[in-house]
Amino acid sequence: MRYIADHDFHIHSTVSRCCKDENQTPETILQYAKENNFKKICLTNHFWDESVKSEAEWIEEHGYKYLTSVLPLPKAEGIDFLFGAELDMDYNFVLGISRERLNELDFVTVATTHMHLAGNSVRTKIMTPEEGAKIWLEKIRELLKKDLPFHKMGIAHMTCGHIMKEKTSEVIKLLKTEDLYEVFSDCAKKGMGIELNTKTIFNSEEEKDILMRPYYIAKDCGCKFYLGSDAHKVSALTSAKENFERIITILDLQETDKFVLQ
16 A cells, blocks of 8 residues: 655754744644644654753753743644654764653654764864765764664664765765665664655756665665654645655555554
């Protein structure tokens, strides 16, 4: 049976500092779920737990007080509105959440590709695709070494433009097939979800082949996938379902490929 697009596990509201759309509220997000017949959605605003020490500087507005300011979330019959967060790792591979806070959240998506945050998620600005590919692998490997409840965690936007803007394809192309099989086999073993929100309109067939290769390999390794729009504004919500359906078709996903929160 074809994979059913019945959820969105990566959505931001105005609590995220990078969300500039005042209409991107939990109520608007719930309406988005109703219009698209979603059974589950998850609010995943940016979060760095103040109790977790880091050499990097994280903005105070993404602390726990701000994360929980949206509660209680609105409700609707037939829709499970989950409370989660998008997490970062600093340049020392410290994950910005304590076990206590992690236990309080329904789901977390971890951004291993926020390589644009020099001084925070990476030590200095990435200058070459080779450096980007090295960090791409290191982040996932270090994450998977941690003692975490992977059954309610996912890896966010693996091929997004935050990696190296227009050179992102060059970074992904440099990733060795054997290394991708290694990390995704570990993801599958630990039960960590893989997010699908990559763009599905490509500049060329070559770009499509490059950017989709990690997802094909993840599928081959037995990874489970969840859908995440990473929407920061209302206009992004309007095209999310269509994008989900295209990527499901490209990867030929079935319901057995779906990441299911326990």
